[in-house]
Amino acid sequence: MLQKAEDVLKRYFGYSSFREGQKKIVGSLLAGKDTIGIMPTGGGKSICYQVPALVLDGVTIVVSPLISLMKDQVDALNGMGIPAAQINSSLDHGEVRTRLAKARQGEYKLLYIAPERLESDSFRALLQELPISLIAVDEAHCVSQWGHDFRPSYLAVADAIRSLPVRPIVAALTATATPEVTEDIRKQLSLVDEEVYITGFGRENLILSVRKGEDKRSFVQEFLDANRQQAGIIYASTRKDVDALHDFLEGRGYSVTKYHAGLSETERARNQEAFLYDDIRTMIATNAFGMGIDKSNVRYVIHYNMPKNLEAYYQEAGRAGRDGEMSECILLFHPQDIQTQSFFIDQNQQSEDRKAYEYKKLYAMIDYCRTPRCLQQSIVHYFGDLSAHVCGRCGNCTDTTEPVDITVEAQKIFSCVKRMGERFGVALIAQVLKASKNKKVSQFGFDKLPTYGLMKNFTEKEIADMIHLLIADGYLGVTESKFPVVTLAQRAIPVLKGEEKVWQKVMLRPVKQQVEDGLFERLRDLRKTISQQAGVPPYVIFHDSTLRELCNVNPQDKRTMLTVKGVGEAKFDKYGQAFLECLQNYAEEKALAPIE
Template structure:
């Protein structure tokens, strides 16, 4: 395997799980690989294709993805081709002839190709040792991008290619999706290989701003010449935002399915080649692009699910350098995604699944917990996680506040009556709304108990209680599970990081003066130097709170460093040595100053 890796691809070592997946395939096992975007999934079937006799068939969802993959293989002198409905009949016949003659090692097709009688007849005449399902989440009805045609090819392949093995590859598989793929492709649990979805070099941020255009202008101005993608939900938004940036002297190209094929290709090439640094695009863009130095990805709108979001931010920082992924959103985005779901041709069961996924990305947008940990737990609830130390939530400097009393009022109300979320908020705030005043709710003992809070304040507390398991939410109706009474009975306290733009009047941020000012200033200067060298914001390296802790605790080992606020694995590896050096130098100087002679 190593020889093939070096000879054909010029690489010396495999990435995590690649070798295990390839070994499983070469041993004749149906195999599932769940690997992050940019982790080299394609090699997992390309190397077996070069080792095995015959032609490997790759089922791919996008024509553009097929083209990019084939071009890359041809550059490595690997006999590969694709065939799709956009090709002329003559060009299709050329590929079919090469396939029939055994000249191809790898052929990319869309699942619909298995409905073509000519293609099926050729399969009877050739040797196909392996069928690869790229973007395998499309097989599962529980996947975020389920395609019935993907699932429909399985019985055809079983009949036409009974001796072929399967390899399924995806970056986005929840437990339900994984189980569905395994069942459909008859994959043994011992042949499932996956790595953590964690990406240590991606700094995640959520900013529910209502001034998105101004945010983007300011951000790009601070990131001069940094390549970046701005994702939008609609073609209209792509055109509008792209034009807005041009009007503000920010050169960019746009990409969406409504553009002519030649224009899409030209705009993609301009971005990938570095001719243009900014591309404003719908989710039609990005699959399979080979650009390793994308420094930021901004989502102008809330995506429909975490799977799509994770797949799209996975295109940033493939060179291993620090990159930023920023989610902007407002309430309009939720309504837009609900509109997409209602208008889709999905079954009622699938639509309900889509709504559940939308709710999870909304929770991600609102959570005050570590954003990286949230995503990791979404895909693998059993994985042990630590806070990343650099996402927008981990870097908050606000003190934790006690929301136990507020929580008691909410649970006390819902213990007596089950209400929708919005009506719960209205009652607790004592609102004189039409749907309230003509009922008995104004007489309820909890009516107006949270009158001093904004609706969004109460909503955020409810979200915190739901996510922590102290409230149950189903079909927008709130109820209290047994665990919720632990708060009401005084057995449990609830503390939370202050929610964005809320609770600021409740927070008294004290300043800690018990640290060494001289050392602190030296650390601040080192942070400035590193930020300038790496082209990042100073606060993304360490916050002032972290530097004060350095100056107070003076950690000199990595073990000590892990106890510093905001310290994650990436910062521990890449930044902490610089600051330990400053601390050790300071301590050494102090020792010399304190030497006395008798």
């Protein structure tokens, strides 16, 4: 049956072989075994149940948490010639019955449903009439109370399976699960003699980095300037931060949109579509955005604030580079983020045990932000994979800059904070050290302090950046208030006494990415045109990685084009001729171009 599965993979998906993790999971399901598959985001989880669905008799039910996720997957499957449909709250009762009837008659191979449907006795009764061979539980960590996206409705899955006249094979798939969550998935879904395959949490195409002490807005501006042609996501912790950053960037001409629960459903849908269809380059969002978004060409994910735990962070960061191309994941860390996340935990209506568990995960997130170790290794160790080696590409692994002794500057800053009574913010402290003529400085008599002008050879921004870095490294504290006040931390005392030194590494600025060559841009423009005509996002046509391979292989006929990863027969029949003509025209132009 595995050979048949590989034939399906090539015919519909355009890949000649499974990845190692996919092969094991597919083989296990085709052998009739319940299977848990834990694969990193972008590892190709959906193929693990979509291919078996086409090999097995009957219909596969896919339990999926979001309407947008269902729609994306169904659109992609239909685009490849695979009959699939979805059942969710956007349909009325008549439409639901019609689709179930079609599934009963064998017109669909995959039927996507929301977990809430399984809480209905009447819907379960309708399911009993279907020839179900496989139930795939996508985003399976949602079934666990210890997971970061616990959905109580997922608890109905096990009862629904037990109510079926013939028990189907069950697949549970997720990208982020600690050993504790994996055991909970097994228990809550009542799996039988299941196989568990963990294919590694590492993502070789992601460049992870943590930036401490940055002026966040300035960093984002510089990064977007260097990556104007690339698609990306910027996550912020609160709606207020999302709105403020969006308005700031939009007002300066950047191609941005936003997404959070405070927007109307119409606004969210419109903004999400603009991002998915490449009409807008950058999405600024809270964690309400992203689950199930299969946009393959996201080249960067920036976390404007530290998330609440590593599960949430890695799932959000993992939305970069789903096509396997190198992508950046940058976390802008500030100690204020710790206070924000602590506030969210304290305000949550949950048991003290649950709050203690959330704090434990928050501390692990903080450790990640401060560790000098390999960042990729730190994450995979957290998820229980202790075999991982250093990645050699993250911000910590590639940081070869020599630390600079800034003890004298730190002492000047600490002294100034102390002499100002530990009652003022970063900006005013920087102004005093710079010898600013600001009215507020003289109003408080700070121009008479011995620390006034001690750092006038620096700019105010340079002084402020240094203060932020000292806060991030725990030498200074900052209060949780509308106007945060800088205070001395215990760690600063031995520095002031001359007993310890302070070292700082020079922060590197964003590197401007190379502009794509002319052929890639032509193929991308053609993909955009076809996507608009077909009414589907561009990545449903072909991923960026497929376009790049088309540039490298430069096929001039159908046979050669079918050797390119991501070009299956069904997709060639739909879109291939237009891309082939584009490649042929480009080759003719190059041949006729004068030699310089």
